[in-house]
Amino acid sequence: MNSPILLIAIGNTRIKAMICAQELFEDCPDRSFNHSLNHQIIATHAYPHAQIDQLIERIQDQSFSLITIASVVPNLQTPWHDLPQTQIITTADVPLDGLYSSMGSDRALAAFGAGEFYGYPILVIDAGTAITLTAIDPHKKLMGGAIMAGLRSQFAMLHSNTAALPMLTAPDSLPHRWAINTNTAMQTGIVHILLMGLQAYIDDWRSQFPESKVIMTGGDADQFQKWGLAIDIVDPNLIFRGMISFHRSCLLRFPPDRAAHQ
Numbered sequence: 254m255n256s257p258i259l260l261i262a263i264g265n266t267r268i269k270a271m272i273c274a275q276e277l278f279e280d281c282p283d284r285s286f287n288h289s290l291n292h293q294i295i296a297t298h299a300y301p302h303a304q305i306d307q308l309i310e311r312i313q314d315q316s317f318s319l320i321t322i323a324s325v326v327p328n329l330q331t332p333w334h335d336l337p338q339t340q341i342i343t344t345a346d347v348p349l350d351g352l353y354s355s356m357g358s359d360r361a362l363a364a365f366g367a368g369e370f371y372g373y374p375i376l377v378i379d380a381g382t383a384i385t386l387t388a389i390d391p392h393k394k395l396m397g398g399a400i401m402a403g404l405r406s407q408f409a410m411l412h413s414n415t416a417a418l419p420m421l422t423a424p425d426s427l428p429h430r431w432a433i434n435t436n437t438a439m440q441t442g443i444v445h446i447l448l449m450g451l452q453a454y455i456d457d458w459r460s461q462f463p464e465s466k467v468i469m470t471g472g473d474a475d476q477f478q479k480w481g482l483a484i485d486i487v488d489p490n491l492i493f494r495g496m497i498s499f500h501r502s503c504l505l506r507f508p509p510d511r512a513a514h515q
């Protein structure tokens with residue numbers, strides 16, 4: 254068996270890694286390579302930056318035929334960055350139209366992965382350190398998006414910018430909107446206002462593209478779905494789907510046997 258492939262996505266909170274079988278990139282006539290992702294995943298890992306040593310320990314002895322890294326944290330280097338089989342994907346590499354140069358590669362890849370897998374037009378909401386919305390129209394062109402502080406970041410901001418407010422986490426169930434104590438007031442304010450704002454964006458998008466799917470990814474995606482945000486699907490693997498679709502589009506443009514004869 255060929256050595257597996259390592260995909261690494263570095264966000265502002267966590268480093269995520271997926272190890273999958275090489276067969277993922279073998280020739281197939283349609284998008285079925287991406288549909289088969291679930292059968293090809295060997296392992297997934299996610300560690301906060303401070304615990305990168307644990308990730309290194311878990312996979313340092315394995316050899317990979319191909320390593321792909323996408324990062325929105327330029328100063329975080331990993332032992333895999335400088336290997337000969339490593340490719341760093343940037344926003345400029347992602348084959349969608351209208352992407353701007355300072356756009357995060359995580360957003361570009363998640364949107365590309367979502368569009369290639371679920372179809373265009375597509376709205377992607379990534380609930381990570383920041384919450385981002387990225388909307389791609391039926392012609393694979395960026396319609397636009399938005400960035401706001403993520404769930405944990407909102408609590409951290411209130412705590413660090415005030416004298417009296419504690420550091421809290423988000424509540425499991427939806428809090429009552431009108432609170433009569435500090436902790437619930439913070440939780441209800443953050444959760445309800447985030448939900449209402451995101452829902453307004455989703456409604457606006459659906460009014461333009463009623464047939465479009467709305468996909469959520471990122472560390473807090475399940476929580477937003479539990480609170481009732483009207484999304485279609487939670488998919489934690491969008492960015493990895495984007496990397497796989499990227500490699501696939503390269504293979505279709507430059508098939509290995511043709512390249513060998515050039």
Ligand SMILES: Nc1ncnc2c1ncn2[C@@H]1O[C@H](COP(=O)(O)OP(=O)(O)O)[C@@H](O)[C@H]1O
Nearest residue numbers: 264265266267380381382403404405471472473
């Ligand atoms: N072990 C964890 N450490 C930190 N945040 C976590 C953890 N598990 C889930 N989360 C949640 O995930 C969010 C960060 O999502 P993630 O997708 O990892 O972000 P990023 O892509 O920015 O690194 C935080 O808002 C937090 O609520």
Ligand SMILES: CC(C)(COP(=O)(O)O)[C@@H](O)C(=O)NCCC(=O)O
Nearest residue numbers: 264265266325355356357381382383
């Ligand atoms: C908006 C982000 C900070 C989100 O990062 P994350 O929360 O996933 O760690 C990242 O995509 C980024 O640095 N973007 C650059 C600005 C832009 O996308 O317009």
Ligand SMILES: [K+]
Nearest residue numbers: 264359379381
């Ligand atoms: K993210």
